[in-house]
Amino acid sequence: MTVNIDHLELEIPCPSCGQEAKQTIGRLKQSPVLICRAGHQFEADPESLRKLIQTAQENIDRLARNLSKTIQF
Numbered sequence: 001m002t003v004n005i006d007h008l009e010l011e012i013p014c015p016s017c018g019q020e021a022k023q024t025i026g027r028l029k030q031s032p033v034l035i036c037r038a039g040h041q042f043e044a045d046p047e048s049l050r051k052l053i054q055t056a057q058e059n060i061d062r063l064a065r066n067l068s069k070t071i072q073f
Contacts, residue, residue, distance in 0.1 A: 003060045010052070016040045025053055 006026030014021055014036035021034035021042070028034075032044040 002057070003064050005053075005057055005060055008056070010056075012044055014038065014040050015042055025056070029053070 006024060006029070008025050009022050010025060010028065011020040011022050012034060013019070014034075017036060017038045017040060019036040019038045019040070021036040023034055028044065028049060032046055032049055033041065034044060035041050
């Protein structure tokens with residue numbers, strides 16, 4: 001079972017000032033360019049972003065499997 005997580009929002013710290021930039025996973029998959037709350041534009045490291053999204057997907061999928069085993073309708 002795979003759960004679509006593209007609507008979930010991630011907070012990524014700006015490398016210039018440390019302010020958080022929020023963006024959905026779906027948008028980050030299309031473009032890793034973000035703008036923090038202070039207005040700095042930066043690009044998230046593609047490899048780190050890929051690993052973060054993969055880990056989130058695996059955790060959500062595991063949770064969904066465990067819940068489906070626990071909750072029987």
